[in-house]
Amino acid sequence: MSLGRLSSATSGLLVQSARKLHFSASTATMRSVVTAATSAAPELVPTPGTMKVKLALCQMATSADKVENIAAAKSAIQEASSSGASLVVLPEMWNCPYSNDSFPSYAEDIDAGASPSAAALAEAARGHAVTLVGGSIPERSDGKLYNTCLVYSKEGQLLAKHRKVHLFDIDIPGGVTFKESETLTAGQAGTVVDTDAGRLGIGICYDIRFPELAMMYTQRGAQLLVYPGAFNTTTGPAHWELLQKARAVDNQLFVATCSPARNPEASYQAWGHSTAVDPFGKVLATTDEKPGIVYAELDYAELEKRRTNMPLMQQKRYDLYSLLDKTL
């Protein structure tokens, strides 16, 4: 399945769901609402064949020096590959400090071929023959900025580009205040991509808080959800692991996150704790806030096992959920 077809199919799914919601809301009688709701069960795309994958989550130290950050990314990919990883993940915003002051000046135009960060990722993926989920970088496109993740094949071919769809705009007094929307624009589509390391659903950081996105990826047959992310010292201890376990258990698939290491000098204190969770909610591997690489062995046969033991997908009451707001 090509990226284009998967991407447009996924965004098609979004549009389709929106249409269904609109239809239910504008229907006058309960009878017609019931008709709409009973046809709401989504088509489930089967997961691809099973395989075992060695995953590496590169919790890089990042600084204000882009050249240094690119060199650090290359060296982390090389180390991960030398340790036998076939799937390598980088953190959110690995080429710059995580701040609205930095995003515009570090942004690169990927589509115009003017992106030293993207060129380095392609070269490293090809040179070390790894599937690479290249964290994210600020992308400039048509006068707008996006928080963008690039996925490369082991031949160095760009397979997918995911722009963070849920921007991180929060205000927790005494904790953390951040408004990505001051500089960034939200992406408009989800991303499911077939790779040599399985079918991946891609989200970036705050995207993990939205179960609907993960659920749609699951319906498209994803085996692993990958979230490059930079939670912080307020939300990290409270929600980081909880959300990963929740997405894994709700959807009975693997979840992986990759954070930058904490930089005590930075205005934004990243939580770190890059983690891999299995379909039963078990933490396979994790770390603290310091730089390092987290490795995990993923066996996609686990999805089938857990989904047979506990057939949640078949037991869902799609016929009921969209009626709850009418009947409660």
Ligand SMILES: NC(=O)CC(=O)C(=O)O
């Ligand atoms: N940085 C993010 O996008 C998300 C985050 O820190 C949180 O959800 O908490």
